[in-house]
Amino acid sequence: MENPRCIGEVNQQPPGADLSLQRRSIVLQNTDGLPLMPTYRYPLQPWDTVIFKGKRYFVKEVQNKGAYIKLDGLAKPVKTSAVKLLYYGKGLCVL
Numbered sequence: 001m002e003n004p005r006c007i008g009e010v011n012q013q014p015p016g017a018d019l020s021l022q023r024r025s026i027v028l029q030n031t032d033g034l035p036l037m038p039t040y041r042y043p044l045q046p047w048d049t050v051i052f053k054g055k056r057y058f059v060k061e062v063q064n065k066g067a068y069i070k071l072d073g074l075a076k077p078v079k080t081s082a083v084k085l086l087y088y089g090k091g092l093c094v095l
Contacts, residue, residue, distance in 0.1 A: 042066035044080060047089030052078060056086065 043066065044050065048059045050071070057071035068077040 044069055044083075044085065045089055048085060049087040049089075050083040051086050052083045057083075059089075 042062045044059050044062060046059050046061060050057055050059060050069075052071060052074075055073075057073055060070045060072050062069055063077050066080060069080055069083065070077045071083075
């Protein structure tokens with residue numbers, strides 16, 4: 001028995017054709033055709049070393065668009081303005 005809702009030919013779209021333009025990811029490319037390194041939004045990144053209340057901590061994650069950071073030895077996140085950057089995670093020193 002035929003489906004009463006399907007009258008005539010079935011027009012199928014290719015896979016991925018129904019994705020809206022907003023959901024497609026944009027891949028930035030260098031002039032050589034290689035993908036660029038992602039740009040970071042926040043001044044503190046994971047594995048940066050910071051000083052908080054006189055002790056040295058590693059940054060575990062960034063929360064609330066960079067307003068708070070979670071430190072390695074603490075349970076609750078702290079404000080970014082309450083810490084002082086000691087080392088970037090890539091090895092650069094801040095004096």
